[in-house]
Amino acid sequence: MQPINTKAIQQRIDRMKDQDLYLHLELTTGAYAAHLDSSKHPAATFVSNAVIRYTHGSISEGDGPYRVGLKMPQGWVYSEGLTHYEESDTERLIMAGHDSRGKLVVALQLSREPF
């Protein structure tokens, strides 16, 4: 995984619009969040291989962590906190947000084939 290059991400978002895609969207504060710090509310959620199609999408400007929004005919996909992407995987868009200790907090992935 490499630090996000917004221009590369935007090109891939544009290339994948208007087609059925498999979405993996995930957010987690970690299974041990409340064990390590009782003030933390443990929360995690993921959707894996939901089929979506978006007509318009973009990545935020600035220095990151980044936000991505994908506009669908009936709603939105939104993700905040993205820091890295997989540059070598040109067929799929694999993005993640890692915290200061390197742990994954958020993931947003799109592919034409199921994950």
Added chain:
Amino acid sequence: MERHILVVLPHPDDEAFGLSGTLAKHIQAGTTVTYACLTLGEMGRNMGIPPFTNRVGLPQIRKRELEEACRAIGIQDLRMLGFHDKTIEFEEPELLDGSISALLEEVKPSLVLTFYPGYAVHPDHDACGAAVVRAVAKLPANKRPRVLCIAFARNHEQAIGRPDVINDVRGFLKQKLAAISAHRSQFQAAELLGSKALTDKELQERYGTERFWTYRFN
């Protein structure tokens, strides 16, 4: 006196803290106000303590709160533009800018109030301000209304200087506090006023001044 003020902000309650006193003051002087609120704040996290609504019910509750706040301020013309909370920066620019251009064309405001793009902290605030600035910039220079912006990002004065419009709204705290209180899903009384009621002097210090920066197009 301003003939017609167009306010463009993304969330119900954005109007209450930042400019409700200024609007009440203008309205008392005879100005008409059109308030375009881009979203219903449907992604807000506050649902009351304990929660009295949920993701599904929140938009309708915030819509009613917004209408009540507008009545408290005296706003004559409220437009809810139907964009989705948290998505303003991702919206199709033609759609977003087009809706603002249409309002500029329709109400021909003498003054526009919005957030200062880049210095308003929340991505929806920045994107809202940027869209307003783009739409106003499309008008010929001699047709552009004055645009006043709210800024509150950390260190914003280093970049854009001191506010050049400072409004004393101490005479309109009744309307302002009523507008803030109307958003009851968002502001708990304790959070708003502290554990004990504030004195008049404390209220005036906290809410009695509203600050704006004139947006320079050149």
